Structures are given as C-alpha cells and as structure tokens.
Amino acid sequence: MRRSLVLAGGGMRVAWQTGVVRALREYGVVFDHVDGTSGGIMTTGMVLSGQDPAEMGRRWSALRVRDFSSLLPLTDYLQGPWAVPAVGDAEGIVRKVLPALGIDVEAVRSSAVAGTFNVADFVTKTCVAVPHTDIDLELMAAGMSLPLFVPPLRRGPRVWTDAVWIKDANVGEALRRGADEVWLVWCIGNAPYWGDGPLEQYVHMIEMSANGALFAELAAAEAAERPFVLHVIKPRYPLPLDPEFLAGRISADTLVAMGYRDAWDYLGSAAPSGVPKDSACTAMQDPPRGVRFRERMRGEADGAELVLDVTVELPLPADGTPSPGARLVGHVDHEPWGGRVLLADGRVEADVAGLTYVARAKLDGTWREVRARRDLADAPGPDLWSDVRGVAFRAGGGCSAELQLGLRDAARALASVEPYGAHGFHDRTEALTELARVGLRGAVTRH
Numbered sequence: 001m002r003r004s005l006v007l008a009g010g011g012m013r014v015a016w017q018t019g020v021v022r023a024l025r026e027y028g029v030v031f032d033h034v035d036g037t038s039g040g041i042m043t044t045g046m047v048l049s050g051q052d053p054a055e056m057g058r059r060w061s062a063l064r065v066r067d068f069s070s071l072l073p074l075t076d077y078l079q080g081p082w083a084v085p086a087v088g089d090a091e092g093i094v095r096k097v098l099p100a101l102g103i104d105v106e107a108v109r110s111s112a113v114a115g116t117f118n119v120a121d122f123v124t125k126t127c128v129a130v131p132h133t134d135i136d137l138e139l140m141a142a143g144m145s146l147p148l149f150v151p152p153l154r155r156g157p158r159v160w161t162d163a164v165w166i167k168d169a170n171v172g173e174a175l176r177r178g179a180d181e182v183w184l185v186w187c188i189g190n191a192p193y194w195g196d197g198p199l200e201q202y203v204h205m206i207e208m209s210a211n212g213a214l215f216a217e218l219a220a221a222e223a224a225e226r227p228f229v230l231h232v233i234k235p236r237y238p239l240p241l242d243p244e245f246l247a248g249r250i251s252a253d254t255l256v257a258m259g260y261r262d263a264w265d266y267l268g269s270a271a272p273s274g275v276p277k278d279s280a281c282t283a284m285q286d287p288p289r290g291v292r293f294r295e296r297m298r299g300e301a302d303g304a305e306l307v308l309d310v311t312v313e314l315p316l317p318a319d320g321t322p323s324p325g326a327r328l329v330g331h332v333d334h335e336p337w338g339g340r341v342l343l344a345d346g347r348v349e350a351d352v353a354g355l356t357y358v359a360r361a362k363l364d365g366t367w368r369e370v371r372a373r374r375d376l377a378d379a380p381g382p383d384l385w386s387d388v389r390g391v392a393f394r395a396g397g398g399c400s401a402e403l404q405l406g407l408r409d410a411a412r413a414l415a416s417v418e419p420y421g422a423h424g425f426h427d428r429t430e431a432l433t434e435l436a437r438v439g440l441r442g443a444v445t446r447h
Helices: 011-027 040-048 053-062 091-100 105-109 137-142 171-176 198-223 242-246 252-267 407-415 424-445
Strands: 003-007 033-037 114-121 126-131 153-155 158-161 181-185 229-233 290-301 304-315 327-334 339-350 354-363 366-375 390-395 399-404 418-420
Touching: 003 011, 003 040, 003 171, 011 040, 011 053, 011 181, 011 242, 011 252, 011 339, 033 040, 033 171, 040 053, 040 091, 040 105, 040 114, 040 137, 053 252, 053 339, 091 137, 114 137, 137 153, 137 158, 171 181, 171 198, 229 252, 252 304, 252 327, 252 339, 290 390, 290 407, 290 424, 304 339, 304 354, 304 390, 304 399, 327 354, 418 424
Parallel strands: 003 033, 003 181, 033 114, 181 229
Antiparallel strands: 114 126, 114 158, 153 158, 290 304, 290 399, 290 418, 304 327, 327 339, 339 354, 354 366, 366 390, 390 399
C-alpha cells in the first residue's frame, strides 16, 4: 500500500492540520509522499523537516500570528490604490513565520519521505508541483501569496504565486506518484451559507475554485478508471477565517485541538474503502449560532502541575431547532503524561448545578476518560465566571486533582467569549445579548 498525505490550503488556520497530523501519527498511518498547497505548504514543510506533531503544536502555540503581515516599501503605497502591488509582502513569512515553525530547508531537501509543494506559474497558468529536493523558503512563501494580499515572486521568466485558483489540493500528483490511498486533509470551507461583504465573497471565490478543481480531478480519475482509496478529514463546520485568528478570536492551541478532534471523529468510523469521490466528500454543515469560550484551570496531581485547557462551543437556544449539543476541545499539560495530551470526543454534560466536561485522552496507547466537574454560581442571570470555584478533575487510571479557575484565568475566560455561526455586527451582538440574558446556566440547561 502506497499512501499520500495531501494537505490542502486554508491560510493561517492550517494550524488545525497539526492536530490532524498528530491523530494520524497516533493512528499509525505512514506516508510515502506528502503534498502541500497554499497554507498546507507550511504543514508539509514542518512534516518534511522531521518534526514530531507535539513539536509542531508547540511551535504554532508560540508563533506570533502578526508576523504573517509585513508592509511593502513606502514608495509602493505612494503609487496610489490602483497601482500598489498588494496589501503587504512576503518578508514576514520568509524571515519570521517559516523559521519560527521550524521549517528547515536542508532537512526538507534531504527528507526520506517524498514531498511536493504546489506553486502557480502565472506565465503558463499552470500548477507546478515543486519536488522537495528543489524547494526554498521564497518558493514556499510564493505558494502562499494570495493575489491582492501578497505580490508574486518574480524569478527569471517565471511569476510564482498561490495555486489556490487552479487547485488547492493536488490529488493528481499523489496519483502520478503511485498512491493507492490518498488521505486528504481539507480545511477550506464548503457549506451552503453565502455571506455578504468583500471578505466573505473573496473567500467564497476561493471555496468555489478549490472545491470545483478537486471534484473535477476526482471525476477525471474515475473516468480514467484509476483505482485508489480516498480518505477525507475535515471539520464539521467551516473553520474561523484568518482575520479572526489575527484578532485573537481563536488561538492556535484551539485550532490544533480542533484538528485532533475532527481527525479522531473520522478515524473512529473510517471504512477501509474510504469515502465516495464526489462533491459530498468535503461538504460541511452551517454552524448553529452560539458562543465559544476558553477556560484554563490549574492544579496538582502526582506531585506535578496539571493544567486543563478547554475551548467550549456552546450553541444558543433556538426555537424549534434541535440543539447539536455543546462540544469542547482542548488539552491537558502534565509532565507525568509526557507533556501535552490532546483531547478527543469532547462534550459538555449539564444539569442545574453545573457543567461536566467529558473527553478522552490517549495515554501510552490507551484511551482514558477525562472528566472535570465545574459548579455554577447560584445567582440567576448573567452568571459567567462570577464564581471562582474548585473544579474536580478525574482521569482513568486513578489520576485526580482539584483544579482552580483563578481570578486572572476567570477574567481571561470572560474576555474569550466569542460568537460563532453569527454573521455581521447585528447577528454577533444578538448572540452575545442572548448569552448575557440567559447566563451560562440557562444556555447549557436548555440543551
């Protein structure tokens, strides 16, 4: 069996792919070829640099997201809005982001696993799969240089730019290299919602181009009777867009944890035959309107610090619509467990007295249940984090701890409240108003 890992684009939110890679590593899948397009180039570079997924996660966690943005020389802006080359340039990506992510060009070029990096050649209007032996940081950055935002790389007679408008996942290259099994990691949106405004519609254009090219490539492989198994790992709902990441509305840690959860959601029921090679393979659902918040609780177990860090996705009550239930992602930092352990299958169980966070963690190859009981304040109304109380933590294997949501962490949790599935200022304001009206207790006990 010859396997290819195909890492599609998605901008900065491809931090999500790191969690997927970690789950695949734990699942025991080994790849002969790794291919990256657009933002997926970063994940490909990290994998081919020889990093283990835990190190990849640490690097994303420590990354300064604002380093993705760097300005052009002032003289370029003085040309006026109709002549300026782009919003910014690729210097921040080349000099700060890629090195901070631990992408080592020499290690990539000498990788025992074959790799390809997709870059568009604007002169020929083709997607070029650059072999890992020929890649460099500037070409990697060119493959992530979206028109309008970053100018292309001009090198000799060629003009290199992001390949997303041609294809955002090169399944054809994987097949050309003899793949019998293709694992496609997809984080470009594919939901029915059509949004207004220039940003959302620019994203919609990318979604149409990326998904359309993928479906055409799958259809061509079927028509050519090229047999292979296709596995697709994707989020249930579209991921937050890059501006939300830049604004701090979502963190790299949360995106990594989401990728881990979404990967195990698929792996837990994956069929050996994979998924049908049609337009449903990347389809996602429109999210319900809700709020997302992050809590960090600290304590001690087995003589060492234990930190439980969770992000809760809480759908708000909707008349006549069944609730999908509250979900959570996150991690436990605990040295006796080997450092950071990500959580899968996270959910929230609620009653009138409080919340119980339930998930499972893989320790020494064995899944263990993790439960954290968090009491709510007795006061009605907007009771968000007004109680700073102990949290009873239990994990399979006998680990237990009393965790504290300290005043500073409680303040951070309150500040982290962010609407999701809400579009536009009015919709976002309504979501926050609804949460303030019913309080955390009211929101969770209505599910």
